[in-house]
Each structure stands twice: as structure tokens, then as C-alpha cells.
Amino acid sequence: MRFGIFYEHQLPKPWNEGDEARLFHQALEQVVLADRLGYDFAWEVEHHFLEEYSHSSAPEVFLAACAALTRTIRLGHGIRQVIPHYNHPARTAECLGTLDIVSNGRLEFGIGEGATRLELGGFKIPAKEKRALALEAAGEIANMMAMTPYPGYEGQGFSFPCRNIVPKPVQKPHPPMWMACTNRDTIKIAAANGIGALAFSFVDPDEARAWAEIYYGIIRSEDCVPLGHAVNANMAMVSNFSVHPDRDEAIRRGQEGFEFFSYAVNALVAHDAVPGRSSLFEDFRKSRAMSDEEIIAARKASQRNANGIGTPDDIREHIRGFQAAGVDQVIFLQQAGRNRHEHICESLELFAAEVMGEFKAQAAEREAKKAAELAPFIEAAMARKRWRAPLAEHDIPVVPASRPRAQINEAVG
DSSP: OEEEEEEOOOOOSSOOTTHHHHHHHHHHHHHHHHHHHTOOEEEEOOOSSOTTTOOOSOHHHHHHHHHHHOSSSEEEEEEEEOSTTTSOHHHHHHHHHHHHHHTTSOEEEEEEOOOSHHHHHHTTOOGGGHHHHHHHHHHHHHHHHHOSSBOOEEOSSOEEOOBOOOSOOSSSSOSOEEEEEOSHHHHHHHHHTTOEEEEOSOOOHHHHHHHHHHHHHHHTSTTOOOSSSSOOOOEEEEEEOEEOSSHHHHHHHHHHHHHHHHHHHHHHHHSOOOTTOOOHHHHHHHHOOSOHHHHHHHHHHHTOOOSSEEOHHHHHHHHHHHHHHTOSEEEEEOSOTTOOHHHHHHHHHHHHHHTHHHHHHHHHHHHHHHHHHHHHHHHHHHHHOOOOOOOOGGGSOOOOOSSOHHHHHHHHO
């Protein structure tokens, strides 16, 4: 089992001078701490215009800062918006290659498309076309990173001439590819394309088992036709996260933030929005069904402890459930709502000290066994891939100079 941390850069109102800067710098401190403690991944989302919910509109900048400050933790676009209206595929390929170099080959490339009218409408992306546009762009981004030169493309979402995209990433043929998944249907799409599944829905281990069975069933089947130049057969599940020796205190520190995250995901899709006048956290507070103390009492009555918020023993039980379900990585949502920086750091330290070691000790053996089991299926999947043919040497176009040579000679003569 591998462990990751996840950032939306949430900033509920009211906002005070310096709050945004403090949020980002504290997140950097947390990533540095996670790197030192042995966490495996730091994931950063990309969203636009989603006040309070996500102030992470330039993840490549944040991840570059993380790369400079860390040594071993892998750095993930979880996700990058790949539709050309958001980020042109050539620019995405250039940014990925650069970030993979800067991080010494520690980059993970998650793809996404956006779901809210604030984002899609802001960039004039037709909602009904977003999935097709994202997959089309992602496949071409992989080609841009792996081919010399990139032969060019004429497609639905964008067109681009033959160019050699530089720099090339350290990881060959390109960084591992992932896809944001929120339900069983998107799990199927990720598996069918040979892409890792970033399951950004909060499900219990039984549902996680169902998702893993669907995902790996397709990876093993003839339905798997890789989108990229390699198969990344992995499933990661997001989990809420607040750890303290006192379960009640863990709830007081983390429950509200986790609930706000879940509330906001739904509200941003279902509710109208007025740019610059968001009231997301205020609306959440009004709608909250139970207080922390009522939740504490309910958990004591039900004896249900394994939900990612609790003692080290509670979290250990929670992780074992995901491990048994076939999940490869648990991504902790530790920065949510008004969760405090010092409490996040304490949770990261306590989990690393008392829980992480058991699972990290098993990881290499588990991954080697899995790789051997999946090897023939991945080989068969790669044989089914529809490869872009490289250009023959004589077909690589000559790009005319900006000014004809005669004009240059005349100008300097």
C-alpha cells in the first residue's frame, strides 16, 4: 500500500489579508514534512474560478516549488485540465517534460476535464463534449512527449503541425498517466484506456472492492487498449484524514473540513454561482445536520470507527479494508475546509510513526507479485494499441524561415 496527500487549496470565507499566501506556504511545508516522513505521493488538483472550494488554478507552479523542496515524494497532477481550451496540449507536454526534469523523474500525470459550469463555461467548453475532448488531448500529449518529432494532428478539439516538443521527460516513454474517476462508469473508462484510476469519491471498502474488481477485470480483458505509450495499472482511493490519540479530538479537528469538502463538490454542480460573491462555507454551516459533539456521540453509540478520522488503530483498520479490497494507494484529504495547519502536520506525523510502517513493509513484495501477474495482460494490451506512425525522414516538413534568404541578404548588404 502506498500513501498520498491531496490538495485543493480550500479557503473558506471570510478572507483576511494574507490568507491565500499563508495557505500555499503552509501546504508547501506539509509536502516537505510528508517527504521527510516517507509518504509516497503529493497530488495537486487544477480548478478554475471555484472560490472557497479550490484556489489551485496553476498546479504546475505549486508542484515545481514542491520539486525544489523535496527529494523522494512523487508529485502528481491530480489532475491537470487537458482539454485544449484550458491548456493547449503542446503547452501541457512542455510543462510536464520540464517538471519531470526538475523533479528528477518524480512526476505523475493525472488527466481531467472539469465538471462545473463555472469552469466549462468560463473556457467555452461544451459539457457534452468534454470527455471526448479530454481523452483526445491526453492521447496526443502522450505522443508529444514520446515522439521525435511529433508528426502533427488534425482532430475534433485541436489541430497542430509537426513540431518536436521539448524538453522530453526523464521518465520514458512518459510519466505514468492517471484519470480522475468519480463512479463506476469512469473507472471503466480509465481501465479501458490503460490509465491509473484516481478515485475521487469517498466510498467504503466494500464499494472500493467492487471498483477494483471492475478496474482490474478490464485491465485483464481485450477491452483494454492503451491511450498512452505505457499501461499504468493502479487504483488510488481518496480518504478523509484526521489522526489523534483521542478519537473525539480527531473528529473535532477533521470532521467539519471533510463534510465541507463533500458539501462543496455537490453544491458547485447543483447551485447557481455569482462570481466574486461566493457564500459556500456559510451555506454549508447553515445546512450541517449534526455538530461535532453529536457526531462523536453517534460514533460511540454505533461503534463505527474506521472512516479515516480517529485514532491510529482506527486508521489502521480503515487502511486494511482498502488493502483487502485491492486498492493500491490511499490518498489522504487532510487540507479541507478550515482544518488547521498544525493539526494536519500532527496527523501526518502520528500516522507515519504508528501506522505507515506496517503497510510500507509489505508494499514492494505486493507490487512485485502484482506486476508479474499482470505482465501478460499488459503485453497483450500494448499489442492492441493504435500507434501513431512516426514520419519517414523525407516526410518531416521543412518549416520556412521567417524571412526569405534574399530579403535577409538585401537587409545586411
